[in-house]
Amino acid sequence: MTTLLALPYWQETGIKLGLALAVIPTTSLILVYLFLFKMMAFMQSRLGPNDTGPYGTLQLIAEAIKFLQKEDIHPAQADRRVFRMAPVVVLASTFLLYVVLPAGPDAIVQNLDTGVFYAMAVSSLSVLGILMAGWASANKYALLGGLRAAGQLIAYELPLILAVMGVVIQAETLNLQGIVIAQATGEIFGFGAIGNPFILTQFLAFLIFMIAAQAELTQTPFDMPVAETELVGGFHIEYTGFRFLLFFMAEFGTAFAFAALASVMFLGGWWIPGFDVDDNILNVLGPGVMLGKILLVAFFIFWVRFTYPRLREDQLQKFAWKVLIPLSLANIVLTGIFKVVF
């Protein structure tokens, strides 16, 4: 692969690391402002923040400052060390996800050959942090939330991975860049003018992936680990100030990362359908194209979040084991048959 700039390894790594570090707060701010503040307010026929700065954009800065001012409280019975580590673990899982997300032909932190595998493995790390938070808080509500999160992980990791398998079979690679290129150069039964965005041929997998991601992100209708009206915040009930902010950022950062994964695997990532553009131009345009696709996917995630009520934990498990997993297995079989036949 030709790199745009020839830099020493340590400089390149430094730049990439800095970018990835900056990306989590920025992306979660974008999502919070666009969806949580503006779209939610619009859907619920209220105004949302509009006084702080132009269109309320500075509200986020105000919120962040507010969180930093809060006292850092540990419950008396808490396991202090684990209690402090938990939000960092959750945020670390989000951070690690960004490592393999491609934003252009060369705009990627680390182009791993097993990118999909890595992303799936790393994303489930966050549940460890949630369990730690739930256990260490020494709070019954937090414990219930943490255990629910663990149960949810087992139920939903499986359909998530199985749904991705369909894409992997079709693209014949685990490399996320390779998946994008497979979509750019692919064709649907000989018709190749718009390439082959896998959302067309893998629509079932896309649906399963989005549902499972919703559960993975603990967004309504699968937000039982948080369940504001029932567990009053679940695993993060005892967290205040900056530690709560870390959870909050991780929540939206992960939502962004999953939207990015979905757009890489199903919408063609940084590639513009129907246009044959030079790689170097795509390196510049790619992030923009990617952002557009991510926001589109995120819009659906949050649309569902603001509309639907919450399922019960046992109903969720039933749905995962009896509906999603058989469906995703069927999808793999179908994809395999088509792959062999055509």
Next chain:
Amino acid sequence: MTATSDREQMAYVSAQAADARVNVELDTGDMTLNIGPQHPATHGTLRIACQLDGEQVVVAEPIMGYMHRGYEKLCEVRTYPQCTTLINRIDWLGSFANEVPFILAAERLMEVEAPPRAQWIRTILFELSRIANLALFLGDMGVQIGALTPVFFAFRDRERVLNQIEEVTGGRFHPNFDRIGGLKDDIPKGWIEETRSVMEKMRTFCDEMEDLLVGNEIFQARCRGVGVIPPEVALGYGLSGANLRASGVDWDLRRDANPGLAWDQVDWRVWTHPDGDSFARYWVRLQETREATRIVDQLLDGIPSGPIMAKVPRIIKVPAGEAYISTENPLGEMGYYVVSKGDLGPFRVKIRTPSFNNISIVPWVMKGVYVPDVITILGSLYFILGDIDR
């Protein structure tokens, strides 16, 4: 004894023993979870002490009294007109409806009757406070189950009804408008037309709730079959209002024991649902809100002319006697047992509030449900904390 061999019997016994051993080894013990007194789902300070086995409730016990304000006692040291100020604050969402039965009881003791116009306006305000109260329930139930949007719609549209109440009475929450022998004031000019358009909007709101919640599969999955109360149990625990009607008991004090208000002048029906589950309770309240808008519409058409106050002395002294009047309030049967010894104020007031009885079924209905269902059932039983702890 059937012809089983010793071998089979031994196998059976050892299997049972193995099961028992596993159960003992894995016995996690019960966990006590206090839901409340500071918990968003109890909208106030109700406490429910739950014994949990995993996420399943073994025993749930409601503990009340965190907001007891002693209204029955306070009424004894006040004059009759002053009492309504307190009574407003019992069920704070349907406050005008609280005043009516007390005033009616006092009127019965004094043997005065409000003129027809006052009775009609009383009925209209009564139904308006029912709509304001139930509208909030219709949205709030969504929040209890996790849907954030309906409650904002509910607050938005309830505001319109509160505006109408405010325009007549001067108070949004605590009108304190009912007087012995009639009402404080007449309705303002143009109010009838405005109210009519508000009623139209409330019907649209009910349709929205039907789209957002009643038709939603997740809402149905969470509510259907959750917290089923059979009719005989409901009657046994003294449930009233929509909770009773959702169990299939056709019982409505507005129709069955009308204390003189204008409900018998209009055409309306009592809604019941045979299921008795949380969904039925939501559905019945939704229909009741619609029915209330229709009642208001019809009443607005036929308000009779005439005075709004009967002839009562300036200083109200109620002759000695006892009276119990109950009406069908938004939450259920609300009654006042007033004992007078001929003084300026009541000698004793016993207040029968619907939420107190409705919440008493909690230990029965919450056996064996999951923690999320506790919230669903609490939401669907619909209590106002001020109505539990007077």
